[in-house]
Amino acid sequence: MNYDKIMKLALERGFFFPSGEVYADSTAGFWEYGPTGVSFKNKFIELWRRELVRKDRMMEIDGSQIMSQSVFEASGHLSSFADPIVKCQKCKSTYRADKLVAEIVKIEVPESIDTSEIDKIISEKNVVCPKCKGDFESTRRFNMMFKVGIGPESENAFLRPETCQSIFIDFPRLFKTMRGKLPIGIAQIGKSFRNEISPRQSLLRLREFYQAEIEVFCNPNKLNELDKFSAVENTELNLFINGNIQTVSCKKAIDENILPNKLVAYYLGLLAEFYQKTGIDMKKTRFRKLGEKEKAFYATAAFDFEVETSIGWLELVACNYRSDFDLKGHSNKSKEKFEVLDQDDKVLPHVFELSMGIDRSLYSILEHNFHEDEKNDRTFLSLKPYLSPIHVGVLSLVKKDGLAEKTNEIFSQIRIKYDAFLDHSGTIGRRYRRLDEIGTPLAITIDHQTLQDKTVTVRIRDSMNQERIKISEIDSFVAEATAFP
């Protein structure tokens, strides 16, 4: 299975690996990026910045990872980001208490129900463990946020479960000082933390993970007044709604009322254009409209951008229309004003968010670009050159006759500007294979002819073809081949 092959590649070639693996008490759900992975991740982030932040003239911030209790009281995470769970006394099976009770007793159970209410229903209706008929322990709430104690008095605070809360909180200051005008996107990249009960599958379900979040603040009365919509009107979206998949342009999605408004369609379009450029196979992607029960507690409309991998459909981006849920919550709690002027209207902006999982995206790109080339006895990653961890290998055909020295010299000329990798050892074919495995698009080889006429060969990863260029042309050649689109 390709998942296993990607994992092996990741471990062997420095993409990512488990955190703290030399210690037996290292816990699941924490992974680290190695040199190859960091280089790849940095380039992915740069592409995100270019295609979303810069293209749409967003603001980018970098907020705290630890935030006080009030933040999460206002955001709803303290009460709603916790599931009521019950545990069987006998067989120790754990269940979602509200769901279990709803199913067995056939009654509606509100998500915010008090745990004592659930216990009452359980004892009154004699609800027992479906597996072993055992009795339950008392219902308790399992909050997925990591709690931390600040200072000597251990004041309550939490590691953020999503990066966006600081965007909401910072919004009034940013809007005023940075001369904001609706609609405006505020973006942030950083780590978020969730105490998953059962993390699985390496980068796909982590307890500590990277998010790239964009919160678009807008006037809810002007969701169809968006001049820039014309930029994406021909961009195609794979929309998966109520079990039907259809590929339509953004324009058609609006004209036929498939999407609720131009603002939503515009950002889904931008997102699709971004992923196109990551090298993900867009034929294996879809925007799935979430049903009422699947949506997050703050969302009024939600689309998940999903990608098909060897282990099934994977959610990469949650696109939620959060209405004024967050700004209203923070406004009530903090007594600060979050309304802003939009021309002459005083409005509490609504928010549409694009909440991207970076780690999952990186995995998906690797899997969609992984190839086993049996004819040439190699595996390679067909990564976009601008995302490749190494842009160019610099190799000496043989070490002697002054070729090694010349190779070092050429490497020194380009190694600051590009991610270049110097390699003298082993046979040339093996060195090309190694570069192929991490998706290096170019390899420059210095041979005997180099010393005579100041030319080198450039070997292209995908075709394995070679051409000869002048040393003086290396810079412009590599620059062009590895430029962002």
Added chain:
RNA sequence: GCGGAGUUAGUCCAGACUGGCAGGACGUCAGCUUCCCAAGCUGAAGGCCGCGGGUUCAAAUCCCGCACUCCGCACCA
């Protein structure tokens, strides 16, 4: 959390049943072959056999606990 299967070199795996020197392949490194696609030859490094405890003269091997990984279940704003 539950059930099942696993964990031995960077990777994949043998050895375990029947306790007795820690092995193989690939990879890595150095050298040779004057060499443009994983060739060959020579040599080398790399392991507290997941962690902790127990039984034993002796434990990778038997027993107990824990952690992690994978597969199901449950969970996953």
